[in-house]
Amino acid sequence: MKVSWTQWATNQWLEPFEYLERENSSEASRIANSVLETIAMLAAHPYAGRAGRIGGTREFAVPRSSFVIGYDLDQRQNVLRILTVYDGRRRWPKSFPRE
DSSP states (O other), X not given: OEEEEOHHHHHHHHHHHHHHHHHOHHHHHHHHHHHHHHHHHHHHOGGGSEEOSSTTOEEEEOXXXXXXXXXXXXXXXXXXXXXXXXXXXXOOOSOOOOO
């Protein structure tokens, strides 16, 4: 599957990543690599994640981190759309912008 990111997902990921980068750049790089590897795995195995807390979504916890990837699937377009890369220690949002 192709992968696309919503603008909201990009913003939700950049904020904590930039903080991590300032605090511990090697840890930030490790987590960024884990996120990208997880997304690549999901592109190959889109149903690996569990049913999401928000209808029509799926979720997958990024190994060795507190982050959870929220995504949905567009089977007709063959696209896995990243809706969020969210710190699982925070309260999960009630919805995600889908664009």
